[in-house]
Amino acid sequence: MKVHIFWATATFDWCMAKDYVARDPRTGLPIATGRQPRKKGTKKQVTGPWQECSRKDILALANGEIPQLQIDWGGRRYTLPREDGIRGLGRLKGVWADRAHACLLKALESDEPSIRIAALEVLPIVGEQRSDELFDWLSVLLDDDDETVRKAASQCLEDSAPTFPSGIDSSLAQELRSPLKVRSEPAWRGLKGLTETWPEVACDHIDELLLVDDVMLRRKASKLLRNIVQRAGAMGWDLISWALNDADPDVRRNASGTLASLSKKEPRIAIMLTERAILDADAKVRNNALRAIRSMDTDDSRARTLIMNGTRHTNVEVRRSCIEMLPMLLVEDKLRLIATELLQTETDAELKKMLNEYTFDASIEGTEAQKNSFLAPALPVPALEREVAQAQGQAVGLESAPLDLRPQLESKDDLSQDP
Secondary structure (H helix, E strand, C coil): CHHHHHHHHHHHHHHHHHHCCCECCCCCCECCCCCCCCCCCCCCCCCCHHHHCCHHHHHHHHHCCCCCEEEEECCEEEEECHHHHHHHHHHCCHHHHHHHHHHHHHHHCCCCHHHHHHHHHHHHHHHCCCCCCHHHHHHHHCCCCCHHHHHHHHHHHHHHCCCCCCCCHHHHHHHHCCCCHHHHHHHHHHHHHHHHHCHHHHHHHHHHHCCCCCHHHHHHHHHCHHHHCCCCCHHHHHHHHHHCCCCCHHHHHHHHCCHHHHHHHCHHHHHHHHHHHCCCCCHHHHHHHHHHHHCCCCCCHHHHHHHHHHCCCCCHHHHHHHHHCHHHHCCHHHHHHHHHHHHCCCCCHHHHHHHHHHHCCHHHHCCHHHHHHCCCCCCCCCHHHHHHHHHCCCCCHHHHCCCCCHHHHHHHHHHHHCC
16 A cells, blocks of 8 residues: 555656746746757658568568569569668667667678668668667768768768767767868758757857867857757857857857847846847947847846947947837936937937937927827816706807807907906
């Protein structure tokens, strides 16, 4: 009985821990801890005539025990070579996985390039069942003597990166820095896929790349910050902050381009980074910072302070954007007061015109029609009082008075105003 009680309690605690969501005690919003890794399926098994083969026939053909295999598929007759048997190893799951793994290792060390290429094509699929030594062979074949094998190995690295980050870690780091585009471009595509499935691991690679002397590598790495800004949590914020201090303006531009997106998820972090970006010497970085400010919650005191300080910025475009946002922050009386203060130091003619419009008070300085629009209308006469007055022969207002009585009523009004 005690065992059952303990099991029920443990199960309840596990369910509570699984469903628990950490929330900010002030706002009630979930605290961002980075998105949980989402396992992404690797390259799907390519269909072919081997789909009609039995598992034993696939294994025999892949091992070279039989030179070829005749099979009917899709209404046609095919003769399958050993390469097709290797491609069919992806079908061997469960209890067949160990034999498929052993067979694939033999194929990877084959002397025939076509066999090694077929093995690389199916490596990510077999690796989902068992991956021992497979990625060691992948690192070796990336430097294979045959060009077609090297190309297949680069493609295998790209397909494996989102699912096997630890297995290809060193190989990916090496290929990302390769001077050959045919080798580096698949690695960069693999790193981009890694940002979607394991953003924390991708951050490690990006962090290292942002520290290298090669400016082209830093620029490429900074472009991936947009992919991790919503997923990597604090690790991503640190990388954005680091990139905003880079000596290259393109790196800073790519980093500042993430601030608007970050402001929707982590406004406090975005404000701190925007305060730095808005003072940048590069115009595009400042413009990205301004776009981030426009997307922020203007009720936040720090965001309001950032906008108010921006109205006195040395750059005219920064001042313009911040001044345009003043009506969203301030009530009319306060807006006129701030605009009057800014007019004392503003030098740009267009901004002066805008500030003068803010200081204009139609109820005082407007035309007669504008002033009258601010006057309160007369209270309507209740219907009961109107009926009583009419029953006594008295007019209620000039509109309801008979035409012959209107001059008399008007003259009485004139006399009442005469002192």
